[in-house]
Amino acid sequence: MTAPFLTADDLQVRLAGREVLKGxxxxxxQQGLIALVGPNGAGKTTLLRALAGLLPAHDLIRGTVKLDQTDIATLSIRxxxxxxAYLPQGHAVHWPLPVHDVVALGRYPHGATDPSRLSEADEAAVTRAMRTADVTLFSARSITELSGGERSRVALARVLAVEAPVILADEPIASLDPRHQIDVMRGLHAAAGDGKLVIVVTHDLxxxxxxxxxxxxxxxxxLAAQGSCDAALSDAVLAEVFRVDAYRAVHGGATVIVPWAERSQ
Known part of the structure; x- marks a missing residue:
């Protein structure tokens, strides 16, 4: 059996005196697309930040995170x-930078400090990321001229440009129209197919x-459930965790789940 690539052991996190993660x-x-779902306030963003090592030391009460058997606490920030590669909620860029330069910021951990003087490898990574996020046509435009949904796609491209083995995306499709929601999820699934571990927080079951x-x-x-879609999003789990009943079907070989009615207490 292949050893796990990313592990978390007994994570307990307390924020502002409240226990947010409970063991x-x-x-x-090592690869695959993992959807992290749950009601508002369940601790999804906190878990994502804990996995990336982004929590202040005093918030992580106990527990360890290891990547490829290495404790991430022993790794430098770079x-x-x-x-x-972490995509937070509510990302914002306030400087009128060209989209290309914003996406090129994803190459900073690899030593690329000047977007106008990228190496061939860095430029290729930026190009691939912009293509996946469907922002190539915006390359020369200022990000401040784009709509909220377009800026969200640029932010995703920046994360993809890192080409990290782990991508953590916190609600990357929240402000997108349906077509681009599908495009982004398809792009993240393709990244997983290319050998990356992609963890996506979403409310879209x-x-x-x-x-x-x-x-x-x-x-x-x-953790209330973990596994395949059919197991983790069973009728029992939806009723217990989300308090809803769902319409289910199969279309094109894929499972269709549509929250349909509120489940009475």
């Missing part, structure tokens, strides 16, 4: 930045069911 343990493979190789369900700071 979360994970063992994830080493972590090369291994984990339908797209999670369609694209994820595994689903993690977080509820009240604990």
């Amino acid at each position: 979360v343990s994970l063992a994830l493979p 080493e972590r930045a090369r291994r984990f 339908g797209l999670a069911a369609r694209f994820a190789d595994q689903v993690l369900v977080l509820s009240n700071g604990q």
Whole structure:
């Protein structure tokens, strides 16, 4: 059996006096798209930040995270930045930079400090990322001229340009129209197919069911379910965690899940 690539052991996190994660343990493979779902306030963003080593030391009460059997606490900030590409919620760029230069910021962990003087390898990574996020046509435009959804896609391109073995994306499709939601999820799934571990926080259970190789369900700071879509998003889990009933079908060989009615308490 192949050893897990990314592991978390007994993560407990307290923020502002509140216990947000309550002993979360994970063992994830080297590649695949993992959907992290759960109600608002379940601890999804905190878990993502803990996995990337982005929490202040006093917030992580106990637990360890290891990547390829190396404790991430022993890695330098730059080493972590090369291994984990993190896309947070509410990302914003306030400078009128060209889209190309914003995406090129993803190459900073690799030593690229001037977007106008990228190496051939760095430029190729930027080009691939812009193509995947469908922002190539915006390359020369200022990011401040773009719509909110377009800026979201540029932010995703910046993360893809890192070409890290682990991509952590916190609600990357939240502000996108349906077509680009599908495009982004397809691009992240393709990155997973290229050998990366991609963990995506999303509230869209339908797209999670369609694209994820595994689903993690977080509820009240604990893992409520983990596994295939059918197992982790079963009727019982949806009723217990999300308090909904769902319409289910199969289309084009993929599972379709549509939250349909509120489940009474």
